[in-house]
Amino acid sequence: DRLFMPGHHYQKDEVIQFADARGDSLKLAQICATMDKAEFIVFCGVHFMAETADMLTRPDQKVILSDLRAGCSMADMADISQTEKGWVKMQEKWGDTILPLTYVNSTAAIKGFVGKNGGACVTSGNAKEMIEWAFTQKERILFLPDQHLGRNTAFDIGIQLNEMCVYDPLTNEFEFEGDWDSVKVILWKGHCSVHEKFNIKHIENLRKQNPEVKIIVHPECTFDVVQASDYAGSTNYIINAIQEAEAGSKWAIGTEMNLVNRIIDENPDKKIVSLNPFMCPCLTMNRIDLPHLLWSLEKLEQGEVVNHITVPEEVSKNAVLSLERMLERS
């Protein structure tokens, strides 16, 4: 009971076999928020997830990430100074009409910024509900750091593409042609380098070769890919949809490869392929491997806490607000 090891679905099989709980980012955040027994939480996932676990557990509970290189390229696309600079520009343009929402795939500092400004976190599993909630609070939203999840979900609830602009943190400029007053969603120009590797050509080729195939993708994929697919939804949605599908049905999945391979193994009665035949796993998720995991556990056994993930109190006090606003609506 002193040790708990949560594992994200994108972790390698060699690691996930030892996880005490397996889940997507929402489920893992919910589990950590109620995990009051464990003294040590060895998080099998990426850095932003370990930070979230630290903020949702008591100060005496220690969160460990066995390889500190397990980051997230999407989370790295929004840093706090860029966000503060962009926010000033947005306030000048639209005044106090914007509520910030951040995908949990972001640093604790961004979550703190969002919490301080009345906003909340979202995950792929609750993005729709959270965007709907945000519009009960303010006229507009800033959605960061994943433009694709923001665009796909906003479109899903009826917001048109010409009501969304893109903010580029590298140039501090907006990408938009239209009426600025009609903008409802400001999308941060960030993306997941894994899910951007699916494209329309993959869908066209598959449909040509196999007209019966059903295509299911994660909403971190581009708008075109999501629109051309049959289904789009969170990690849990994809896992459940395939589990519940008819035996013999044919599927192509557009998401991270460790998970796709696991879904293939766990559903031998269906014919499943990756939407991109040359897809790789998420490189940073893959940093957590058996040697690193073993090293951190052996050190723990010797009484040494290595790679301890801690979020400073001045950041976490606001970041927790954004996480709690999400958890109470999920």
Ligand code: 13P
């Ligand atoms: P979810 O776990 O919210 O589906 O997110 C996918 C992902 O990219 C995690 O890094």
Ligand code: SF4
């Ligand atoms: Fe980040 Fe994408 Fe990897 Fe998830 S799959 S950890 S969003 S780079």
